[in-house]
Amino acid sequence: MFFPYAGFSQKTPYEQRNKTETATYTEAITYYKSLVKKYPQAKLLTYGNTDFGQPLHLLVLSKDQVFDPAEVLRKKKTVLLINNGIHPGEPEGIDASMMLARDLLAGNKLPEDVIICVIPIYNIDGSFNRSSTSRANQNGPLAYGFRGNGKNLDLNRDFIKTDSKNSAALQLIINTWQPQIFVDTHTSNGADYQYVMTLIPTQKDKLNATLSGYLTNTLVPDLYSKMEKQGYPMIPYVNSIGETPESGITGFIESPRYSTGYAALHNIIGFMPETHMLKSFDLRVDATYKLLQSYVDVVQRDAKLIFDNKQKADAFVAKQDEFPLTWQLNKNEVNEISFKGFEAGKKTSGVSGFDRLFYDRSKPYTKTIQEWNKYEPGISVHKPIAYIIPKAWDKVITLLKLNHVKMQELKSDTKIEVESYYIEDFKTGAKPYEGHYLHSAVKVNSVKQSLQYYTGDFIVFVNQPDNRYVVETLEPQATDSFFNWNFFDSILDMKEHYSAYIFEDTANELLKNNPGLRSKLEAKKSSDVDFAKNGAAQLDFVYKNSDYYEKTHNRYPVARLMVSAKLDLK
Structure with a gap:
């Protein structure tokens, strides 16, 4: 671990403005261009396009100045990809990544065996749609972008359908650089509690077993330990099953529409760090910075293992025969975890006059709560x-x-x-x-x-x-x-049909010449009372069991x- 080098290198807009504002898109790209101009270990690339008409930028940090992804793979370097601003109203990662890149470069602290890739702001469209009101429950910054992009799409639901150009550009980056670890920075909504940072890793049960073992037994525990030592204890994302966390929480099952669910399809370990919306913006940025640095430290330490694990997972999946298509929570398997929250209560609403929920920050607690985080395949093929x-x-x-x-x-x-x-x-x-x-x-x-x-x-x-x-x-x-x-x-949709008054005669001939079809019709009438009373349904049955019915419907x-x-x- 090391300390920031802001004292002898350029400050970010966030730092210049007393840590109350987040950088705009233009400021972020300008800042990264200045880093690239100063440090040969940094390169700013562009990929594809976005719905805003701008390409997606990718900052690549490479200690030995290898910027060709094919060469990176040949040299067996591990790739850490950090994505920011998928929801531009959740901007901590935007500012934390700018400071991290600067400090790694200025302090000559780039890791030997890891290529760090940073997407400055993914939802460029939404980042231009700035206000201070769209996230009504959030404590700063002074202004921020909007969740929807130029097409009003939530880009963290677009990784399969790919309705946005942004999604196609990010998929191009992921499939070009083939990262082993992917971090997508966010801010939470929901209950109040003491933690600044919560964490959603790729759901362990749906990840390849080799990757899941490393994630569960090494990577996640080490991240928790490092953050605890830096004053930011973490907890799994607070996905409460009831009104408050005391009711218990469930693990988040990210399907492939989400960034980390999509990453898992390519045997990439993914994370969605979620800072807490009610904590001050400077604390949220600081926690994100320290978490990103923790990723760099652990990934550098385990670079060879992480690289080899993905190679093993890719080889296994190439030969894998059975694939789960859906997942379901096992409600019988439960863990107990220590949770630092605030006492919840009820008081009269000044709006409706009814009871409303509130959290009393003068009454912090540490309690044991239940966590359900075992998912099992539903449908498999x-x-x-x-x-x-x-x-x-x-x-x-x-x-x-x-x-x-x-x-x-x-x-x-x-x-x-x-x-x-x-x-x-x-x-x-x-x-x-x-x-x-x-x-x-x-x-x-x-x-x-x-x-x-x-x-x-x-x-x-x-x-x-x-x-x-x-x-x-x-x-x-x-x-x-x-x-x-x-x-x-x-x-x-059916593209062809029939006129009933004409097809009646055709259907009658079909039944005369095909005893099997006649028997099938009679069996259906015997087993279905409503069908037996419906002449149109019986005619349609004959049609759909004949050569006249389109086979592609x-x-x-x-x-x-x-x-x-x-x-x-x-």
Whole structure:
């Protein structure tokens, strides 16, 4: 550990303004440009674009001035990626990272075996939309950005659907630099308590076992220990099951829509540090600074182990057969943890006259509370040999390529024996969520079929380190599948139908010539009273069990190759 070198190097806007203001986007980029000009160990790169029309900046700190990600990988250097301002109203990481970069450079303290990458401000759009009121419960700074970006998207819900250019740019950075550790800085909402810093690591049970073992047994305990020694004891993110923390807390299960859930698909250990909104801004920045420095210290100490662990995880996932698609909390397994809170009570609301909750800061306590943090797979699936994706689904193809998924194209038209899913049932939200009517509770029926594919259709073999990304986006039952985010909703519509008065005669002929269909209809009538009374439903039943019914209705277009086949591939 070392002390800041602000005394002999340029101060950040945060420091210049008495630690009450956060840097603007322009100030942050200008500041980083000044560091790069002064120190050859720093380089400021740009990637892609954002919805604001600006590229995403990435500061790279490298002691031996290696700035080529391929060379970084070849030299087996560990990469620590820090992302700031995904929610620009939670800006502590923006200012803490600026001071950290300066102090590492000015103090000649860059680690030998670790490349530090910093995204100055991710949600550039939101950072320009500054006010002092959008986070009504937060204690400073004087002004800050807005949670939504230029499209009013919460970018920490956009890592699968990728409705923003920001998300595509950050995915490009992650897949180019392939970090082993990812830190996404935040500020909390919720209960009042004594801690300045809470921590959300990647949920241990959904992370690869090699990575989870290191995370749980070494990395997290060491971070807690270092922060305790620096005057900032930590606690898991306070996700209360009741009105106050005394009721107990649950671990946060981050699905791939979130930054750390997305990172886990690539075998990256992720963290969301959450400072407490009611603590003063200077304390929150200081705690974030010290936590980021703690990451640097531990990652440097364990650099080789961390690098090797990810290599092992990638190799395991390439061969892994079964993949969980959903997760559920085990309510029978509980831990007890020490918690420093404030006594909660009720008093009369000056607004409504009813009882309201309040926390009495004159009555701090230390109590033992319960924590539920064991998650188990819900739905799981065995991987196919490959997925086959018709070229028409170009957004899917684009995102797979962005995530370095290896794909091959068919060189000629061919029929292939596959397993297809038919979507039997699903639920859809009644209101839009982040621009989508999100599906859930998907049920599928698997059917073996011989389907026609064409030159340029894509084959994705499930034998690669990014298998988790492949499976959890392409399997429709996965929580954040492309299907659930409405990528394939057009298959849910029938494109052809019939005129009942004409098809009545056709259906009658079908039943005369097909005793099996007649028996199927009678069985349905016998088992379903309402169906037996509904002539239109019976006619529709005959239609949907005939060759006249379109075979693509409700058929999920991404098929599963289950048996090895000779394919003519580019």
